Amino acid sequence: DADVTQTPRNRITKTGKRIMLECSQTKGHDRMYWYRQDPGLGLRLIYYSFDVKDINKGEISDGYSVSRQAQAKFSLSLESAIPNQTALYFCATSETRDQETQYFGPGTRLLVL
Amino acid sequence: AQSVTQPDIHITVSEGASLELRCNYSYGATPYLFWYVQSPGQGLQLLLKYFSGDTLVQGIKGFEAEFKRSQSSFNLRKPSVHWSDAAEYFCAVGVFTGGGNKLTFGTGTQLKVEL
Numbered sequence: 001d002a003d004v005t006q007t008p009r010n011r012i013t014k015t016g017k018r019i020m021l022e023c024s025q026t027k028g029h030d031r032m033y034w035y036r037q038d039p040g041l042g043l044r045l046i047y048y049s050f051d052v053k054d055i056n057k058g059e060i061s062d063g064y065s066v067s068r069q070a071q072a073k074f075s076l077s078l079e080s081a082i083p084n085q086t087a088l089y090f091c092a093t094s095e096t097r098d099q100e101t102q103y104f105g106p107g108t109r110l111l112v113l
Numbered sequence: 114a115q116s117v118t119q120p121d122i123h124i125t126v127s128e129g130a131s132l133e134l135r136c137n138y139s140y141g142a143t144p145y146l147f148w149y150v151q152s153p154g155q156g157l158q159l160l161l162k163y164f165s166g167d168t169l170v171q172g173i174k175g176f177e178a179e180f181k182r183s184q185s186s187f188n189l190r191k192p193s194v195h196w197s198d199a200a201e202y203f204c205a206v207g208v209f210t211g212g213g214n215k216l217t218f219g220t221g222t223q224l225k226v227e228l
Contacts, residue, residue, distance in 0.1 A: 044218075104149075
């Protein structure tokens with residue numbers, strides 16, 4: 001089984017809808033991250049969490065929110081989806097004693113119509 | 114703020130030829146440096162990382178990278194490319210902020226391998 005899983009893997013939604021992307025990990029890591037990937041822009045950090053009680057904004061957090069339900073679960077919500085949020089979304093994890101190395105999930109491809 | 118530049122958007126090499134992907138970073142202190150690979154439809158896989166010590170680091174799949182502080186570079190190399198190496202490659206710099214680490218990625222280099 002994969003260490004970092006993301007659900008759904010693909011999602012099509014309409015403008016204005018609220019959607020949630022979920023990330024789960026079995027690596028036992030305390031740190032979790034959400035990125036979005038756009039062609040030609042690489043990966044950009046949306047939110048990150050260093051433990052269950054810690055949530056931090058990344059460079060592009062507007063229009064997004066997150067919830068760290070447990071050490072192993074980190075969800076990303078789009079409160080009111082818009083077309084320019086169409087992207088590939090990645091969850092990643094790392095652990096404090098090796099905090100520089102992040103491990104990525106397979107990604108969620110989101111299309112907002 | 115830190116930044117990463119990958120000047121080559123696309124590179125095409127013949128199978129068996131050598132490969133070098135360029136990465137330049139901007140950061141005020143000694144950075145933590147990474148190379149990740151993304152195969153089509155897949156997530157990112159760590160190829161190698163540099164934290165300190167020997168400036169030539171070995172990674173998986175026969176890749177290596179050399180940290181050159183004077184040039185602010187961390188170029189990725191492979192002596193002989195295989196068709197399965199076709200993928201997108203990302204360089205990243207890790208920076209400590211507020212007790213934790215964040216990665217800043219370059220925009221990626223798409224590698225095509227001709228048979």
